[in-house]
Amino acid sequence: MSETPPVPIRERTRRLVQTELTSVAQDLFVAQGYDGTTVDQIAAAAGMSKRTFFRYFPSKDDLVIGKYDLFADRMAEALDDRPVDEPVWESLRRVFDITLDYVQDDHQRARNDAMDEIVRSTPQLYARYLEKMQRVQELLIGRVAVRLAGRSSDPSDPRPAAIVGAAFACMQAARQAWFASDREEPFGIYLDNAMASLRVG
Numbered sequence: 001m002s003e004t005p006p007v008p009i010r011e012r013t014r015r016l017v018q019t020e021l022t023s024v025a026q027d028l029f030v031a032q033g034y035d036g037t038t039v040d041q042i043a044a045a046a047g048m049s050k051r052t053f054f055r056y057f058p059s060k061d062d063l064v065i066g067k068y069d070l071f072a073d074r075m076a077e078a079l080d081d082r083p084v085d086e087p088v089w090e091s092l093r094r095v096f097d098i099t100l101d102y103v104q105d106d107h108q109r110a111r112n113d114a115m116d117e118i119v120r121s122t123p124q125l126y127a128r129y130l131e132k133m134q135r136v137q138e139l140l141i142g143r144v145a146v147r148l149a150g151r152s153s154d155p156s157d158p159r160p161a162a163i164v165g166a167a168f169a170c171m172q173a174a175r176q177a178w179f180a181s182d183r184e185e186p187f188g189i190y191l192d193n194a195m196a197s198l199r200v201g
Helices: 009-032 039-046 050-056 060-080 088-104 106-121 123-149 159-180 187-196
Strands: none
Touching: 009 039, 009 050, 009 060, 009 106, 039 050, 039 060, 060 088, 060 106, 060 123, 088 106, 088 123, 088 159, 088 187, 106 123, 123 159, 159 187
């Protein structure tokens, strides 16, 4: 395994609270709409004060978009946890295991799809969503670059960005194919097949 410092307990606790707040808020957004949900309602449903809410998210918009920061951190940490001598493409495939529940679990998928619609239909949220998804890939690109080049990576090397971009394209292709299928096979198999169709790294 790669040697990365453990996440401090305080930061882990903060992320847990942020994840719980996000979950509570998403249920409210799906039930009564994004514009129809207030920070007061979210805080009350989470059993905290409005002031406490603002310790974790500066605004309601940040709560919606913040889940992509949490997602980026989880993916980066998952890649850090993979063996350093494992092929990069295999490591990325294992990192994508994080997404399986979001696709296969009916409740998770329904809520996620509803939130995606809210984000895409709200201009200020969609602009920030695009920025966050770019950050997800950049976090992984930096790590892939180090794995390919050793301790010092070459910023002019196009391979890390190409590899990460191809991996995300495979994930999207697998997702679309799985939704078009009868869904008798797990999404993970579609992801395996999509990534196996390319020989990368």
